[in-house]
Amino acid sequence: MALEVADLSVSYGKFVAVESVTLSVAAGECVAVIGPNGHGKSSMVTAVAGLVRRGGTVRLFGNALPPGRADTAVRAGLILVPERRHLYPELPVRDNIMLGSYARTRRFGARAAWEDVSYVLDMFPELTRLLDQKAGTLSGGQQQMTALARAMAARPKVLLLDEPCLGLAEAVARRVYDWLREMTETDMTILLVEENPVHALMVADRSVRIYKGLVEVAGGRGDTA
Amino acid sequence: MSQFLNLLVAGLTSGAIYGIFGACLAVWFRVCNVLNLAVGDFAMFGAIGTAWLVQNAGLPFIAGIVVDLAGVGLAAWLFDWVVLHQAFDRGRGARGIVGVFFYTFGLSLVLEGVARAWFGTDVWGAPSIWPGPALSVLDFHVQRAGILVIAVAIVSGLALWAYLRFTVSGRAASACGESTFGSRIVGIDNAKFRRWIFIGTAVLAALFGIVESPLSGFTYLSGPTISLIGTIAAGFASFRRPGRAVAIGLAIGVVESMLGGYVSSSYNDVLLYALLFGIIIFRPEVLGLGAEPA
Numbered sequence: 186m187a188l189e190v191a192d193l194s195v196s197y198g199k200f201v202a203v204e205s206v207t208l209s210v211a212a213g214e215c216v217a218v219i220g221p222n223g224h225g226k227s228s229m230v231t232a233v234a235g236l237v238r239r240g241g242t243v244r245l246f247g248n249a250l251p252p253g254r255a256d257t258a259v260r261a262g263l264i265l266v267p268e269r270r271h272l273y274p275e276l277p278v279r280d281n282i283m284l285g286s287y288a289r290t291r292r293f294g295a296r297a298a299w300e301d302v303s304y305v306l307d308m309f310p311e312l313t314r315l316l317d318q319k320a321g322t323l324s325g326g327q328q329q330m331t332a333l334a335r336a337m338a339a340r341p342k343v344l345l346l347d348e349p350c351l352g353l354a355e356a357v358a359r360r361v362y363d364w365l366r367e368m369t370e371t372d373m374t375i376l377l378v379e380e381n382p383v384h385a386l387m388v389a390d391r392s393v394r395i396y397k398g399l400v401e402v403a404g405g406r407g408d409t410a
Numbered sequence: 411m412s413q414f415l416n417l418l419v420a421g422l423t424s425g426a427i428y429g430i431f432g433a434c435l436a437v438w439f440r441v442c443n444v445l446n447l448a449v450g451d452f453a454m455f456g457a458i459g460t461a462w463l464v465q466n467a468g469l470p471f472i473a474g475i476v477v478d479l480a481g482v483g484l485a486a487w488l489f490d491w492v493v494l495h496q497a498f499d500r501g502r503g504a505r506g507i508v509g510v511f512f513y514t515f516g517l518s519l520v521l522e523g524v525a526r527a528w529f530g531t532d533v534w535g536a537p538s539i540w541p542g543p544a545l546s547v548l549d550f551h552v553q554r555a556g557i558l559v560i561a562v563a564i565v566s567g568l569a570l571w572a573y574l575r576f577t578v579s580g581r582a583a584s585a586c587g588e589s590t591f592g593s594r595i596v597g598i599d600n601a602k603f604r605r606w607i608f609i610g611t612a613v614l615a616a617l618f619g620i621v622e623s624p625l626s627g628f629t630y631l632s633g634p635t636i637s638l639i640g641t642i643a644a645g646f647a648s649f650r651r652p653g654r655a656v657a658i659g660l661a662i663g664v665v666e667s668m669l670g671g672y673v674s675s676s677y678n679d680v681l682l683y684a685l686l687f688g689i690i691i692f693r694p695e696v697l698g699l700g701a702e703p704a
Contacts, residue, residue, distance in 0.1 A: 236594055259597030271592030273585045275650075280581045287582055288597030298578050339596060 187212040187374035188233070188263070188343050192241035195228045202228040205241070206400050208393050210343070212246075215368075215375040217385035217392040226378045226395050227268055230345045233376070234258055234265035245343060259288040262342035268351060268378075270332040274321025278312055281320045281331050285338030301338040308364070309334045326357030333364065343374040350384065362388060412549035417671040418664060423556040423625070425663020426563035430618050431636055432643025432655030433563075434611040437570050440587045440650040442498070442604040447514040449615045450636025451521035455482050456616025457623035458529050458630070460536040471537050475620060479613050486612035489517055490605045499601045518633055525630035533627040536620045555624040562621050563656055566614060571653025583607060587650070645686055 188210040195203040203225040210216045218226050232239035235255035243250045245261045258264075264285075272281050279302060286301035306313050309330050315323065320331055329349065336344060349365070350358035365388050368375060379385035385392055393400050434449045456478060463474035493513055496502045540554040574580040585593040586600045593600055619628065643662070647655035662685075666678045 234595070236591065255594045256597040256599055259595075265595055267591070267595060271589045271595060273588035273592060275588055276581065276584060280585075283578070284581055284585050284593075284596050284598070286596075287578065291578055291582070295576065295578050335596065 186210065186244070187214070187246060188376065189244040190229075190233060190241065191244075193229060193232060193243065194240040195225070195232045195237060203232065203239075203395075206395070208400060210374055210376055212374055213372045214391075215365075215377060215389045217382070217389035218376065218378045218395055219380070219382045219385050219392050220395040222380055224396050226380075227347050229395065230265060230347050230376060230378050231267070234263060234345055236265065256288060259339060259341075262340075263345065264336045264339045264341040264343075265345040266332050266336045266347065266349060268347040270328050272320040272328055272331055272335070275319055277317050278320055278323070278331050279316040282312070282334045282338050285335035286340070288339065298338075301340070304340075305334040305337045308337060326353055326360070329353060329357065329361060333361070341373070343376070344368070345376045345378075347378045348380060349377070351380075358384075413671065415550045417667045419550075419552045419556060419560075421664035421667025422560050422660055423553075423663070424667065425660035426560045426656075427618075427622060427636070427659070428639050428643040428662055429656035429659025430563040430566055431615060431640025432645075432647060432659050433567050433570055433652035434615050435637075435640045435644035436647050436649055436655045437574070437583075437652040438604075438607050438611050439644065440574070440652075441583045441607050442600070443587055444494075444510055445514060445641065445644075445649070446608065446611065447511065447637045447641070448517040448521060448633070449611065449640050450638075451518050451525070451633030452482055452486070452612040452615040453619030453622075453636050454525060454628050454630065454633040455485070455521060456619030457536050457628040457632075458525060458534040459616075460620050461534040461623070462529055464537060474536075475617075478620070479616055482616040483609050483613050485521075486609040487605070490608055493517070494604065494608070495601065498604065518637065522630055522633060525633075529630060531629060533629050535623040535627045538624040539621060553625060555621065558621050559618075559625065560660075562618055563660070566618075567653050567656025571651075574652070642682060642686065646689070 186209045190209070191207050193203060193206040194201065206225075206229055208216070218229065220226055228237065231237050232252075233243050235250060235253055235258040237253070239252050243252075245258070245263055248261065250258050250261060250263070273284070282302045282305055283295070283298040285305075286298050290297040290301065302316075312327070312330055312334055315327060315331075320328065323331060333349070346365070349361050353361065362384065365375070365377070369388055369390075375389075377385060377389055382392065431449055431453070435446055438444065438446050459478040459481060460471075460474045463469045463477055464471055467474075469477060497509065497513060538555050540558055542554055544551045544553050545557075574584055582593065582598045583603045585596075585598060586603045590600055643655045643659040646658040646662070662682060666681065669675070669677055669681060
């Protein structure tokens with residue numbers, strides 16, 4: 186298994202956002218996490234990425250990831266594209282992308298990081314003309330492309346995507362899903378959080394539904410449960 | 411002509427003081443969005459601590475500098491571990507405006523109290539790193555310590571600018587201040603950058619205090635004034651651009667000196683604040699404050 190999550194729980198004070206979630210994703214598989222807003226989907230992927238405190242275990246290719254250590258998760262090959270992108274608005278697009286590979290290239294300098302920028306520009310050529318523009322001045326769609334490019338610069342083995350099309354225009358959302366479909370044809374392992382099950386099952390091999398912080402039902406491609 | 415040159419050097423010297431402390435404030439604010447209001451107290455500990463170690467403890471000057479800077483670094487590390495780590499990494503402290511000002515303001519008061527208890531209320535000055543009489547050409551005179559002050563400010567400003575502009579580590583440091591969550595996503599250790607840049611700027615401020623003290627002397631109360639001067643210079647550089655803080659600090663020092671020499675020194679503070687208010691209100695983009703972050 187590429188990603189194994191067992192008994193995962195997330196609490197914010199007394200509020201339990203995620204309770205005892207167990208799921209696994211095989212290498213090269215794309216699994217969608219669906220369910221209504223506010224039921225713990227984002228908390229779950231954020232915890233898997235090591236960005237919030239959690240209970241339970243997360244294993245990446247058999248190796249346990251320590252809770253709350255995002256840097257360890259990134260170095261092991263797991264990266265999150267968060268719901269609100271969380272770019273660095275005053276830094277140019279080039280630096281935003283370059284920092285995606287920080288965990289791998291920090292010891293090798295800017296030249297090594299620049300190689301990763303070139304690598305992702307092949308995937309997102311529309312960003313080439315925006316490299317010197319501050320990320321905070323980009324449109325929503327351009328910001329989403331930059332967030333995806335930043336994640337790909339890390340050369341991840343497992344990609345966590347949290348609502349990648351939220352708030353995007355139809356044409357931009359289609360572009361994101363076209364790219365995602367291309368990714369599913371590679372050996373990339375993907376965990377996709379998506380509120381809309383129809384969208385999710387267009388690209389995912391199967392889905393799990395989270396309701397009130399618990400895994401409720403599972404479905405396969407073609408289901409829209 | 412010689413009056414102009416003398417005023418120019420005097421202005422550059424006082425401007426270097428504005429600039430270097432502005433740079434120390436700006437680089438740390440850029441990383442963690444907190445103002446280091448204790449930066450002047452670190453400078454005070456640099457100057458007085460070294461003077462005390464040399465005059466009272468009998469250490470050789472260089473050894474005194476090394477021991478003093480190590481002590482300042484250790485104090486900064488301790489403060490980060492005891493206060494900032496708990497407040498920012500463990501989520502125990504208050505955030506918002508309290509976090510921006512209060513922790514380092516409290517540190518400033520603590521350092522002031524410790525300095526008074528250890529060193530008393532005397533004026534102290536570390537020995538000069540470059541001893542000797544002022545350098546003179548005709549009627550143009552310049553203190554050796556003044557040359558060192560200007561040189562240290564320019565070299566430090568350029569080094570900080572180059573670090574942030576050209577290195578992966580500098581970009582990562584900037585990203586920490588832009589988006590804490592966003593920087594953690596790519597594996598940047600926010601706490602590490604906050605800690606080491608805090609320690610680094612504390613040591614730099616202390617070093618600058620040692621270099622500068624033969625010119626002005628320090629008391630246990632010197633810290634807050636220096637921190638205020640630094641905050642103004644950092645404000646001119648939008649609190650985020652250390653290289654610009656040094657350049658602007660030098661420019662302000664020269665304008666102040668010329669105004670004092672040719673008009674009246676009474677207008678120095680008026681000029682400084684009027685200029686800052688004017689820019690914030692009418693040309694905020696000059697300070698990099700024009701664009702709304704995404």
